[in-house]
Amino acid sequence: MRKIYVVGIGPGEYRKMTLEAAEILKDCDVIVGYTVYVDLVKEHFPGKEFLTTPMRREEERCRMAFEEAEKGKTAAMICSGDAGVYGMAGLMMEIGKSYPDIQVEVVPGVTAAIGGAAILGAPLIHDFAVISLSDLLTPWETIERRLRGAAMADFVLCIYNPSSKKRKDHLKKACEIVLEYKSKDTVCGIVSNIGRDGESCQILTLEALKEKETDMFTTVFIGNSQTREIDGKMVTPRGYVYERR
Amino acid sequence: MRKIYVVGIGPGEYRKMTLEAAEILKDCDVIVGYTVYVDLVKEHFPGKEFLTTPMRREEERCRMAFEEAEKGKTAAMICSGDAGVYGMAGLMMEIGKSYPDIQVEVVPGVTAAIGGAAILGAPLIHDFAVISLSDLLTPWETIERRLRGAAMADFVLCIYNPSSKKRKDHLKKACEIVLEYKSKDTVCGIVSNIGRDGESCQILTLEALKEKETDMFTTVFIGNSQTREIDGKMVTPRGYVYERR
Numbered sequence: 001m002r003k004i005y006v007v008g009i010g011p012g013e014y015r016k017m018t019l020e021a022a023e024i025l026k027d028c029d030v031i032v033g034y035t036v037y038v039d040l041v042k043e044h045f046p047g048k049e050f051l052t053t054p055m056r057r058e059e060e061r062c063r064m065a066f067e068e069a070e071k072g073k074t075a076a077m078i079c080s081g082d083a084g085v086y087g088m089a090g091l092m093m094e095i096g097k098s099y100p101d102i103q104v105e106v107v108p109g110v111t112a113a114i115g116g117a118a119i120l121g122a123p124l125i126h127d128f129a130v131i132s133l134s135d136l137l138t139p140w141e142t143i144e145r146r147l148r149g150a151a152m153a154d155f156v157l158c159i160y161n162p163s164s165k166k167r168k169d170h171l172k173k174a175c176e177i178v179l180e181y182k183s184k185d186t187v188c189g190i191v192s193n194i195g196r197d198g199e200s201c202q203i204l205t206l207e208a209l210k211e212k213e214t215d216m217f218t219t220v221f222i223g224n225s226q227t228r229e230i231d232g233k234m235v236t237p238r239g240y241v242y243e244r245r
Numbered sequence: 246m247r248k249i250y251v252v253g254i255g256p257g258e259y260r261k262m263t264l265e266a267a268e269i270l271k272d273c274d275v276i277v278g279y280t281v282y283v284d285l286v287k288e289h290f291p292g293k294e295f296l297t298t299p300m301r302r303e304e305e306r307c308r309m310a311f312e313e314a315e316k317g318k319t320a321a322m323i324c325s326g327d328a329g330v331y332g333m334a335g336l337m338m339e340i341g342k343s344y345p346d347i348q349v350e351v352v353p354g355v356t357a358a359i360g361g362a363a364i365l366g367a368p369l370i371h372d373f374a375v376i377s378l379s380d381l382l383t384p385w386e387t388i389e390r391r392l393r394g395a396a397m398a399d400f401v402l403c404i405y406n407p408s409s410k411k412r413k414d415h416l417k418k419a420c421e422i423v424l425e426y427k428s429k430d431t432v433c434g435i436v437s438n439i440g441r442d443g444e445s446c447q448i449l450t451l452e453a454l455k456e457k458e459t460d461m462f463t464t465v466f467i468g469n470s471q472t473r474e475i476d477g478k479m480v481t482p483r484g485y486v487y488e489r490r
Contacts, residue, residue: 008359010263018355019267020260082359086483089367093480104478106363110263110353114253114327118351122334126383127391129374129400137484138371146372146398153394154387155374233349235338238331239382 001103004069006089008082008109011195014044021107029073032065037080062095069102082111086132086160113158116191116219119201121233123221127155133170134161147174151181156236159220175210178222187223189234203234246348249314251334253327253354256440259289266352274318277310282325307340314347327356331377331405358403361436361464364446366478368466373401378415392419396426401481404465420455432468434479448479
């Protein structure tokens, strides 16, 4: 059976891609993706055929990849981070129903939660919830319910899409909800441009996070009740039975 | 400043390691880790010095790595999956307080949630919560509270350590709690031995999952209300505003 690959390229930096992803992109005939992601990998795969569509044209992008596969080419659809976390893996499988002789294979990658956590220290050592604040495809009520459920149960929260040009106040609204359950001194962290030019991070309290302006290239972490700052790093202990050393 | 690396090696298969992780392990002087993980990577780094400790000897293992760094060697502590998700990154930073002239750098990797999701299809496309059922360091009440919070808010759940030799009924108990909030027909998936010999996966209902025997090498996925089975794959749609194509 013919295969089509959906490949997570990691946060951006070439070295943060898996060996498998690099191998598949090297061996395939055509790489399909959102323009920004194609630009991130282009220099590492010289002479390769690239096909791009702009943002929001996801369905078109997926069909483009399947059409290439139909022609007999090995096609790889790339996503930043991991293709399975707010990525194209699901849509590829839905659209794949129309191409029954092509098998979709997902190639995992380092998503922003994992890549960002490594930069901040070790915030996700214990149970955590990943929530996107984008209300393009999800009603805000559902997002709010998720924030409440996660905050109430003392999860560490990792927030994707904390704001965009159109939605400036989503992070503030989210923090206000979380503040109903978590202390204002909760240790939080933000990371911007993970594995790309201008990478930066900051540790701050939940109260300070509420007033923070972020953009689409920022990932936000809100600690649990045990999360601490240790030597400038955000660290969540492994267990709730606090071990003393 | 001298550096010590905490490296996520991914699920097990060498190709699922990042280029960065492979590079660091190739260039370092000594690789420290739990015996099982060292055995997974050993053949790929011939001639390298390896130091191991058995399970549960985590603190000793960390100190061992720092002692090597103190001697002037470049040391890498390896963890399966990602070092920042139920891994050693946090403990390394806590113990690092006693070694102020050594900087801990976390090298991200593909954790079981990401690696397992890729095998099952695309279960984590939307908001998800990661919960460990191990009550070694966490009281069961906290685990139960997390399960309730996540199930109530219709997160996709990804469960680590669903059971062990001593804790045979944890997954059953967890499913019973989740069944208070989610339908018995909720699409679930289990993956065993991700990226290792004997890798296998299965899609089943929440009701069937409750009766399933699992082990420490299994990762469990419980869908949200929108998760579907498409051609034998577990797929969560990207949004809650169901788009029709």
